[in-house]
Amino acid sequence: MIRRVLVLGGFAAVLLLLSMFSANTPDLKSAPAQVGLINRSEEGSTWFCAAAGASASDPTTHQILISNSSARSFEATVTVYRSQTDASVAQSITVDPLRQTTLSATDLAADGAGVTVEIFGEGGSVAHRLTASSSFDEAPCATDGAKEWHFPAADTLRGRSARLWLLNPFGTDASVDVRVSTADSVRVPKGLNGIVVPARSGRMVELGEIIQRRDQFAFTAISRSGLVIAELAESADGTATEGSPEAIGLRLDPGRPNTQKSWLFADGFAGEGVTDRVMVFNPGSADSVVQVSVVPAGLSQEELPEPFELTVAGRRYGSISLEQETRLPPGGLRWTRVDVLSGSGVVVAHIQGITKEGGNGDPTLRPIGSGGLSSSAGVSTLASRWVFPAVASGADGQALVIIANPDPDTIAIVSVVELVDGNEVEVISKQEVAANSTLVVPRSESSDTSVSMVLTSTSPVAAEARTSSKSRDDFTVYPGFPDANTLSSL
DSSP: OOOOOOOOOOHHHHHHHHHHHHHHSOOTTTSOSSSOOBOOOTTOEEEEEOOOOSOSSSOOEEEEEEEEOSSSOEEEEEEEEEBTEEEEEEEEEEEOTTEEEEEEHHHHOTTEEEEEEEEESSSEEEEEEEEOSSOEEEEEOBSOOBSEEEEEEEOOSTTEEEEEEEEEOSSSOEEEEEEEEOSSOEEOOTTSSSEEEOTTEEEEEEGGGTSOSOSOEEEEEEEEESOBEEEEEEEEOSOSSTTSOOOOEEEEEEOBSSOBSEEEEOOOEEOTTEEEEEEEEEOSSSOEEEEEEEEETTOOGGGOOOOEEEEEOTTEEEEEEGGGOTTSOSSEEEEEEEEEEEESOBEEEEEEEEOSOBOOSOTTSOOSBSOEEEEEOOBSEEEEEEEEEEEOOOTTEEEEEEEEEOOSSOOEEEEEEEEETTEEEEEEEEEEEOTTEEEEEEOOSSOSSOEEEEEEEEEEEEEEEEEEETTTTEEEEEEOEEBGGGEEEO
């Protein structure tokens, strides 16, 4: 039985950026650990998108996805920073009410190394998308700079590219150490200590050049001075393990600025050719005992599998390969939560992959296709309003929102709309999500482009989006953006 836990350009421009950052973001000590938090302030918001590419061998385009879920238009300034120089490029745009716009950071600056989006008005949210020749991924942009950024999982085996992106849009230089946790050591390797990120610039670090041929490690980027935003972009071409199937694709993993005692992942699927790993990283010095609860769709409270328990030593990581666990059903939809039973807080990554052809288009099963790789940072809070800045059309795949209601006693009544051409197009209205269950909401066919989606609920829920593409043979899973005015503890 699952335990019920209290839960899941010039000087003037720099001054403006710093003032917006200070006025519109919560205190780092109390902020939820997910990076995309919507604060509906008329004073505006600032968003930071650090990663600009995934692999030198497969050039990547970088798109910025800006949503306006309010009834009034707003102005936004998009600034693309370059590597180790303050020669940034900026463009101002207007985003009309109830609309989403996509801007190519690659077109603004082909050598870009991170982006900021300053929004002057309420209702704005920003995500970004990396697209290579046969892969893609999407993630929320951050709303804070921080002294530490935690990453539960990275891989530098043959055929893998692991890039750490560090963005410093502020007025002073930053110096960063990267503390790496492997199976046999915790250290700051030579080449990852004292990384200088000049003011108003970005920097990319090829982790595979320093941490060579590692199938798994975790790390923390720690600022000695200044603030940065950190993000990991990783790609896999299928050659890492000879003779064994490997998920091929691109994953975009935002760093977590804070540890938490509870995490929830609304989306999860099992089936033939599916890999499903939960990676738990404990960046603190004390050991943590962690419970991983998996809730398959369609099971009663009495039928739920017993949770898994994992002890994660301080500054170490642990993992569970769910596809190998016989106590779980071999197929179907499921959601997962991670709770710390004792010890310090943790950060978690939920990494899913596809290694062979399968899927029949049923959104409650695995995505259709023969490959794909995605990683979700999950959510550390519930909310009764969620925004997805840009859900792709799914014209050659699937596009859907997955809603998890972790309350074992309360039915959530949810509604979902798409923002299309300045209108709210109803997808579902006042539909029940049973206690301790999930609901899958496919995108409507009202538009053949990416649209924003807004979820409202009568009680707190968690939500993620999933988009798969048959032509690129990849998929992405990323958490929704919780409205700061509707937060509830996990």
